[in-house]
Amino acid sequence: MSSSIINVSDERFGSTLLIALDGELDAASVGEVAIKLRRLVQNRAVRLVIDLGQVLYLDSAGINLLFAVGGELSARQQRLELVVVPGSPIERTLRVVGADQAFPVHASRDDALAAA
Numbered sequence: 001m002s003s004s005i006i007n008v009s010d011e012r013f014g015s016t017l018l019i020a021l022d023g024e025l026d027a028a029s030v031g032e033v034a035i036k037l038r039r040l041v042q043n044r045a046v047r048l049v050i051d052l053g054q055v056l057y058l059d060s061a062g063i064n065l066l067f068a069v070g071g072e073l074s075a076r077q078q079r080l081e082l083v084v085v086p087g088s089p090i091e092r093t094l095r096v097v098g099a100d101q102a103f104p105v106h107a108s109r110d111d112a113l114a115a116a
Helices: 030-040 061-074 089-096 109-114
Strands: 008-011 018-023 047-058 077-084
Touching: 008 030, 018 030, 018 061, 018 109, 030 061, 047 061, 047 089, 047 109, 061 077, 077 109
Parallel strands: 018 047, 047 077
Antiparallel strands: 008 018
């Protein structure tokens, strides 16, 4: 099984955790990303912002991860928000599956951080 390459970086801004993904969020990488996300999110973070601006490919495994993490956060009175490039294939995919209705979507990191 070939491994997909994805980089996960994180920054904290007060009670917001911003995680940037760079690469392909697919069946090959979703397990690694899930572990990293769950390690990084703590109860003191009120919201998790996942920046998908550098994600080149998103398949059903990646979409399922977003919904699963969103549900876990909601159960802990936390929230998931997404940063997605307007007009990108990722934005179209998320719109088709209803993620844009399930989570706040921002056009940039600055917009996401300003919405805190």
